[in-house]
Amino acid sequence: MGDALKHFQVSVTHSLNDFIEKHQACEEKPAKVLVYDSFMFWALDIAIQHGMHGAPFFTQSCVVCCTYYMIHQGRVKLPLEAAHGQGHVVSDPPVMSVLGPDDFPSFVVDVNSYPGALPFVLGQFSNIQRAKWFLFNSFAELEEEIVKWMGNQWSIMTIGPTIPSVYLDKRLEDDKDYGLSLFKPEAEACLKWLDSKPPKSVLYVSFGSMASLGEDQMEELANGLKRMKSNFLWVVRQSEEKKLPRNFLQDVGIADQGLVVKWCNQLQVLSHGSVGCFMTHCGWNSTLEALSLGVPMVVMPQWTDQPTNATFIVEVWKVGLRVRANERRIVTGEEIESCVNHVMEGERGEMIRKNSLRWKKMAREAVDEGGSSDKNILEFVTNMVNLET
Numbered sequence: 353m354g355d356a357l358k359h360f361q362v363s364v365t366h367s368l369n370d371f372i373e374k375h376q377a378c379e380e381k382p383a384k385v386l387v388y389d390s391f392m393f394w395a396l397d398i399a400i401q402h403g404m405h406g407a408p409f410f411t412q413s414c415v416v417c418c419t420y421y422m423i424h425q426g427r428v429k430l431p432l433e434a435a436h437g438q439g440h441v442v443s444d445p446p447v448m449s450v451l452g453p454d455d456f457p458s459f460v461v462d463v464n465s466y467p468g469a470l471p472f473v474l475g476q477f478s479n480i481q482r483a484k485w486f487l488f489n490s491f492a493e494l495e496e497e498i499v500k501w502m503g504n505q506w507s508i509m510t511i512g513p514t515i516p517s518v519y520l521d522k523r524l525e526d527d528k529d530y531g532l533s534l535f536k537p538e539a540e541a542c543l544k545w546l547d548s549k550p551p552k553s554v555l556y557v558s559f560g561s562m563a564s565l566g567e568d569q570m571e572e573l574a575n576g577l578k579r580m581k582s583n584f585l586w587v588v589r590q591s592e593e594k595k596l597p598r599n600f601l602q603d604v605g606i607a608d609q610g611l612v613v614k615w616c617n618q619l620q621v622l623s624h625g626s627v628g629c630f631m632t633h634c635g636w637n638s639t640l641e642a643l644s645l646g647v648p649m650v651v652m653p654q655w656t657d658q659p660t661n662a663t664f665i666v667e668v669w670k671v672g673l674r675v676r677a678n679e680r681r682i683v684t685g686e687e688i689e690s691c692v693n694h695v696m697e698g699e700r701g702e703m704i705r706k707n708s709l710r711w712k713k714m715a716r717e718a719v720d721e722g723g724s725s726d727k728n729i730l731e732f733v734t735n736m737v738n739l740e741t
Contacts, residue, residue: 405484491718535615552628558587576688646712
């Protein structure tokens with residue numbers, strides 16, 4: 353991982369230098385601020401070399417970023433240990449006390465799992481004192497306590513959820529998608545199938561673009577889906593299809609209970625009226641999309657920031673249930689069936705569904721005119737305009 357990152361850094365540095373020099377030479381009003389992905393922290397040094405200010409954009413949750421910052425500053429020591437007689441590791445800010453040692457990002461829980469990953473994620477904060485502003489893909493109401501704590505350290509601005517406008521405030525009619533997709537979505541097949549199902553009757557299952565389940569886990573998941581009363585739409589990437597149980601696709605297709613696709617437009621699916629629950633790996637983009645569209649979740653985190661997001665989904669925002677693995681570290685079909693039924697039909701699920709709609713309303717209010725994220729974006733733009741040349 354180390355050599356690949358070094359090569360990537362050299363490549364980006366060369367390209368970014370050329371890009372800035374080209375535009376500064378030919379524009380009457382050259383750019384004053386560089387907004388960059390926080391993981392490409394060296395971009396800040398390039399900006400400063402060219403007389404520009406830098407604003408890192410953090411694409412993970414505020415609580416995950418806060419965790420990495422505390423470790424970088426030495427406020428949290430590794431290996432992680434719970435406070436004596438208590439289940440938590442960090443108690444300030446207080447909301448982080450919900451995190452037990454296993455709920456932190458995987459790069460922190462097991463520093464040897466992906467050599468080079470921890471220094472990379474901590475690198476976001478290596479030159480942070482030189483940045484002018486700090487932008488986060490979250491909204492103030494969602495992570496209020498963390499945002500206030502971090503606001504005492506830096507000039508933090510939550511500007512999310514950064515989801516296409518048609519799914520939130522609808523202020524930009526042409527803002528319908530992210531403008532890119534890693535795989536070709538089977539949009540027409542998905543929508544046609546969803547249109548044929550009753551309201552809130554479909555479980556949508558997706559583990560994102562990177563997670564890879566073992567064959568035993570795939571079999572248990574498939575069995576759990578077949579056992580359920582609910583219909584399901586399951587995204588199984590082409591590289592994962594060989595792990596499906598024999599005859600599974602034929603069996604669910606004949607029963608018209610399920611649809612398995614290689615990829616889909618997730619926002620289209622989550623916003624569809626027939627979808628009543630999302631079984632997710634808890635990537636931050638997927639988490640924000642489900643929160644913003646009011647879809648309850650059954651969470652099955654895999655790695656990186658996902659265990660932390662899962663804990664907040666269940667314990668803080670109370671919009672989902674978490675499946676638990678057995679002694680073989682496998683989530684059984686029975687466990688999956690039970691959690692999905694609880695969320696979609698049970699009394700416990702009623703409160704989860706209500707909370708999901710409440711967060712949907714708050715997410716839309718945050719980006720709507722006069723909302724917390726809308727105000728932060730306007731303040732950021734105003735500050736840039738008023739910068740001295």
